[in-house]
Every structure is written in structure tokens, then in C-alpha cells.
Amino acid sequence: xxxxxxxxxxxxxxxxxxxxxxxxxxxxxxxxxxxxxxxxxxxxxxxxxxxxxxxxxxxxxxxxxxxxxxxxxxxxxxxxxxxxxxxxxxxxxxxxxxxxxxxxxxxxxxxxxxxxxxxxxxxxxxxxxxxxxxxxxxxxxxxxxxxxxxxxxxxxxxxxxxxxxxxxxxxxxxxxxxxxxxxxxxxxxxxxxxxxxxxxxxxxxxxxxxxxxxxxxxxxxxxxxxxxxxxxxxxxxxxxxxxxxxxxxxxxxxxxxxxxxxxxxxxxxxxxxxxxxxxxxxxxxxxxxxxxxxxxxxxxxxxxxxxxxxxxxxxxxxxxxxxxxxxxxxxxxxxxxxxxxxxxxxxxxxxxxxxxxxxxxxxxxxxxxxxxxxxxxxxxxxxxxxxxxxxxxxxxxxxxxxxxxxxxxxxxxxxxxxxxxxxxxxxxxxxxxxxxxxxxxxxxxxxxxxxxxxxxxxxxxxxxxxxxxxxxxxxxxxxxxxxxxxxxxxx
Numbered sequence: 001x002x003x004x005x006x007x008x009x010x011x012x013x014x015x016x017x018x019x020x021x022x023x024x025x026x027x028x029x030x031x032x033x034x035x036x037x038x039x040x041x042x043x044x045x046x047x048x049x050x051x052x053x054x055x056x057x058x059x060x061x062x063x064x065x066x067x068x069x070x071x072x073x074x075x076x077x078x079x080x081x082x083x084x085x086x087x088x089x090x091x092x093x094x095x096x097x098x099x100x101x102x103x104x105x106x107x108x109x110x111x112x113x114x115x116x117x118x119x120x121x122x123x124x125x126x127x128x129x130x131x132x133x134x135x136x137x138x139x140x141x142x143x144x145x146x147x148x149x150x151x152x153x154x155x156x157x158x159x160x161x162x163x164x165x166x167x168x169x170x171x172x173x174x175x176x177x178x179x180x181x182x183x184x185x186x187x188x189x190x191x192x193x194x195x196x197x198x199x200x201x202x203x204x205x206x207x208x209x210x211x212x213x214x215x216x217x218x219x220x221x222x223x224x225x226x227x228x229x230x231x232x233x234x235x236x237x238x239x240x241x242x243x244x245x246x247x248x249x250x251x252x253x254x255x256x257x258x259x260x261x262x263x264x265x266x267x268x269x270x271x272x273x274x275x276x277x278x279x280x281x282x283x284x285x286x287x288x289x290x291x292x293x294x295x296x297x298x299x300x301x302x303x304x305x306x307x308x309x310x311x312x313x314x315x316x317x318x319x320x321x322x323x324x325x326x327x328x329x330x331x332x333x334x335x336x337x338x339x340x341x342x343x344x345x346x347x348x349x350x351x352x353x354x355x356x357x358x359x360x361x362x363x364x365x366x367x368x369x370x371x372x373x374x375x376x377x378x379x380x381x382x383x384x385x386x387x388x389x390x391x392x393x394x395x396x397x398x399x400x401x402x403x404x405x406x407x408x409x410x411x412x413x414x415x416x417x418x419x420x421x422x423x424x425x426x427x428x429x430x431x432x433x434x435x436x437x438x439x440x441x442x443x444x445x446x447x448x449x450x451x452x453x454x455x456x457x458x459x460x461x462x463x464x465x466x467x468x469x470x471x472x473x474x475x476x477x478x479x480x481x482x483x484x485x486x487x488x489x490x491x
Contacts, residue, residue, distance in 0.1 A: 021071065024212045028205050029068035035201070036061040039133075054190075054199045059099070060135040063092055063143050064205050070150045071209070074216050082154045089154075092147030099140035103195065136196040138178070142171045142206050149213045161217055168210040175203040175210070176244070183252045242283060250275045337411040339389055340396030348410040348418055349465075355422045356465045366459040367421040367429040370472040371399070371436065374451045374484040376415035383447045391450055395440060402436045418472070426458045426489060433487045441485060453479040456489035 037043070039058040056064075070088045073081040135143075145167050152164035175198075181189025182200050191197040254275075335347035343351070352368070359366040373379075373395060380388040392415060399409040399417055412418040421429050433454045440452045455476025459468050471490045479486040 018075065021075070021212060021215075024208050025068045025071050028064050028071075028208050028212075031201060032056070032061040032064035032068070032205065036065065054197055056199045056201045056205070057133055057135045057139070057196070059095060059133070060139050060143075060199075060202050063095055063135075064202075064209070066091060067146060067150070067209050071212055071216075074153070085154050086151055089147040089151035092143045092150070095135075096140040096142075096144035096147065099135055100137060100144070102134070103137045103140070134196055136198040136202075138174055138198045139202055139206075142174065145171050146206070146209055146213065149210075153213065153216050156217070165214045168213050171206050171210045175206040178203040179207075180251075246279050246283070250279065337396075340393050340411050342396045342400065342417070343408055343410040345410065345412055348408070348412065348420070351408050351420055352465050352469070355420055356459065356468070359422070359459055360461070363461075364423050365425040366468070367424045367426060367456060368459075368468050368472045369419045369421070369429065369433050369454055369456040370412065370469070370476040371395075371417040371419070371455075372453050372476055372480065373415040374453055374480075379447070379450070387447055391445070391447075394443065394445075395450070395452065398439050398443065399436060402432065402439060418469075426456065426491065429456055429458070430487065430489060433489075437485065437487055451485035453484045454487040455479055456487065458489075458491055460491075 035056045036058055039061070066088045070085045073085050149164045149168045152160050152167075155161070178190040178198050179200060181187065182203075190200075190203075335343055335350075337344040355366055358364065373391065376388065376391075379391065392411075395417065396409070396411060399419065403409045403419055403421075406422055407424075408420045410418050410420075419432075421432065424432075433456050437452055437454055440450060443450070453476055455472045455474065455478070457468055457471035457475055463471070475488045475490045479488040482488065
């Protein structure tokens with residue numbers, strides 16, 4: 001009924017269980033205090049709170065008070081509280097063991113029976129029992145089990161907590177059995193020969209105490225089913241105690257009617273069957289409606305989630321396509337010269353490496369030509385960089401028109417351009433180089449005539465890509481040295 005672990009998923013719900021634990025402590029402790037006070041003050045009215053003629057014994061009341069203190073200490077995490085709980089649990093176990101030993105050994109010595117009271121009220125016991133102030137043997141066994149449960153609950157181990165809860169289940173079952181015996185007048189269920197019977201007030205207190213112990217640290221172990229927020233947890237919390245109360249009440253009503261001669265045994269059995277079927281059907285319908293409502297909410301939430309997933313998938317797909325297109329555009333921009341629109345030096349190096357690998361593997365010819373605009377620095381000085389950029393753009397356009405679709409024209413840097421001609425021997429490359437030189441020279445330039453120098457180099461088996469470019473650069477240098485507006489090649 002209270003959670004002491006470090007995780008607190010539902011504080012509001014935990015507060016409710018703490019409140020219920022406090023109420024349970026009051027329900028156990030207050031009657032026990034009144035009963036114990038009645039025994040000490042020789043007040044029969046207080047000692048016999050329950051109108052059954054069988055009272056809770058003084059030792060039992062004292063043990064229930066100790067149990068209530070142990071329950072309250074579960075609300076704190078202090079080490080001292082844990083030590084006190086273990087001491088109290090050992091006292092409960094000791095009281096139960098001593099009483100059980102007295103019954104087993106058959107001794108009539110008072111021992112612990114007279115520890116609290118030994119007065120006229122005990123001597124004038126109406127039942128004239130042998131041990132008027134001795135708790136019943138069933139109480140002794142239940143206090144042993146409850147005390148052991150309290151002791152085990154001070155540990156935080158998963159398996160120990162489960163064991164602590166399991167050993168309280170027999171206490172609940174025997175206490176319910178005793179109450180049924182009182183309700184139906186079956187003496188064999190609460191009185192065992194000459195032994196002291198378990199009073200109904202003690203049976204109720206045992207049920208309250210055991211249920212409280214079961215719900216301690218309920219978030220750990222199998223009790224999670226009873227304290228969760230799922231539909232199954234809610235059904236168990238409401239349906240299980242309702243069924244117990246309903247069927248016990250039905251049986252008691254039928255039995256009372258028979259005792260008061262309202263009807264005979266056949267009518268009693270018929271009414272028992274009818275009421276059982278009727279109330280069971282009502283409980284089933286009630287839970288089915290709750291489950292149906294929860295299922296409808298779940299289906300609506302699932303449908304909304306599926307629609308959201310579909311919309312999200314569409315958005316992701318559309319966004320992916322946009323990102324893919326953007327990446328392609330960025331990739332193209334990263335490989336394109338912004339001034340001329342030709343491929344840039346990075347694209348040239350990638351393509352050259354690929355063509356060199358293919359040419360060396362299959363022994364195909366590969367030619368590279370470097371093109372430089374003659375006296376471009378002087379042109380920029382005379383007409384300005386804007387006009388110079390226009391010239392470079394025009395030269396780039398001429399190169400783009402002059403090359404084949406399998407070739408690649410690039411801006412190498414500054415006023416230099418480079419062309420890769422795959423599967424092109426020198427004899428086929430030279431006419432292209434001359435055509436480029438002539439088209440540039442014959443172009444109508446606005447400022448003054450522009451010419452280019454061209455260096456051509458061809459790959460052989462021993463050249464690397466860098467050596468191929470170096471040979472073309474050397475040929476370009478010789479073309480400039482020869483007076484520019486020239487085409488020079490190196491094999």
C-alpha cells in the first residue's frame with residue numbers, strides 16, 4: 001500500500017495507497033487498544049467488542065498493536081525504523097512460538113498468558129475455558145507468519161519480497177474461513193476441540209494486517225498486477241474483493257432466511273443458485289463494459305497513431321526526396337565551376353583517376369590537354385576583372401561546344417582549362433586542340449582578340465595521372481615559349 005522504492009511513476013496513486021495504509025493501521029490499532037484497555041480495566045464491554053461471545057485476547061490485542069507500529073514504520077526509510085521493525089517482528093514470532101509450544105506440550109502454566117493481565121475478568125470467563133487469556137492456536141500460527149512477513153519485508157530483494165507475500169496468504173484464507181464459520185454458524189471452522197477459538201474481531205484484524213503487508217513494496221514482484229494502471233490491474237482490484245464479499249453475503253442471507261424459517265432448504269439452494277448467477281452476470285457485464293470502453297479508446301488511439309504514422313511516413317519520404325535532390329544539387333555545385341559552368345578541378349581529378357584506371361586496365365588510349373589564355377593578366381590589368389571573367393566564361397562555352405559527350409572540359413584554375421579525352425589517341429586529339437585554338441582566335445571579342453596556348457600529352461604504360469598532367473603542362477609551357485597561340489604535344 002506504500003511504495004518505498006526509488007522509482008515513482010505515479011505519485012498521486014502512491015499517495016492514495018499511503019492514505020489507505022494509514023486507515024488500515026487505525027482499523028487494526030484502535031480496536032486492539034480498546035480491547036487491551038478493557039482487559040486491563042476489567043471492562044467486559046470493551047474486551048468483548050464483537051457481539052459473538054468470543055473476545056480478542058489481551059496478548060492478541062498487544063500483538064496487533066505492535067503490528068500496527070511496524071506498518072507505520074514502512075512509511076519511512078530510516079535505518080532505525082528498519083531495526084525497530086525487525087525487533088517487533090521477532091516479538092510477534094516469539095509470542096506465537098511460545099503459545100504454539102504451550103498448546104503442543106499441553107502445559108497449563110500461564111507463561112506468557114499472564115504477561116499482561118490476570119484479573120477477575122479472566123477468572124469469570126463465561127465460556128469457562130481452560131485458558132481464558134491465551135490466544136487461540138490459529139492466532140499463534142498467524143502471528144508467526146505475519147511476524148516473519150514483516151521481517152522479510154525489511155529487505156529489498158525481489159525473491160524475498162515475493163516470499164514475504166506468499167506466507168501471508170494462508171493467514172488471509174484461515175481468517176476468511178473463520179468469518180464464514182461465524183456467519184454460517186459452523187463451529188468447526190472457528191473452534192477446534194477444547195482449544196481457544198479465534199474471535200471474529202481477530203480474524204478481521206488478521207485480514208487487514210495481511211492485506212496491508214501484501215501491498216508493501218507492491219511495485220516489486222507479482223503484486224505489480226494489483227497496483228498497476230492497466231485494465232487488468234483495475235479489474236483485479238475491484239472484481240476480486242467484490243466477488244468475495246458478494247458470495248459470502250449471498251450465502252449468509254440464504255442461511256439466515258433458513259434459520260428464521262422464511263423458507264426451506266430447497267428454496268435456500270434455489271435462491272443461492274439464482275442470486276449467484278444474477279450477481280455473477282452483473283459483475284461480468286460491469287467489467288465487460290469497462291473493458292469495452294477501454295478497448296474502444298485503444299482502437300481510436302491506435303487508428304489515430306496509424307494515421308499519424310502514415311502522414312509521418314509521407315512527410316519523411318517527401319523530405320527524403322527533397323534532401324536527396326538537395327544533396328545532388330550540392331554535389332553538382334561542389335563539382336562545378338560557378339563562373340564558366342564547367343567542371344572544376346575536383347571533378348577533373350576524380351574523372352582523371354577513373355579514366356586512368358580504365359585505360360591502364362584495358363590498354364586504351366587517354367589524352368589530356370591543358371589550355372591557357374594568352375596574356376590574361378595583362379588583359380585584366382587593361383580592361384578589369386569583370387571583363388576578364390567574361391572572357392573566361394566565353395572560353396568555357398567554346399570548350400564545351402568543342403568537346404565530345406565522352407570528353408570532360410574543366411576549369412583547372414585561374415585562366416587555365418583542361419580537357420580529358422578518353423579512348424582518344426594523339427592523332428585524334430590534335431585536330432580537336434587545333435579546332436579549339438582556332439575557334440578562340442576567330443571569336444569576336446569585344447575588347448581585343450583573345451588567343452590560347454594548348455599543351456597535349458598522351459598516356460603510356462609507365463605514366464601516373466600526375467605525370468600525365470605534368471607532361472601536358474610541359475607541352476603548354478613549350479607552346480607559350482614558341483610564341484603562344486600554339487598547339488604543342490608530347491608523347
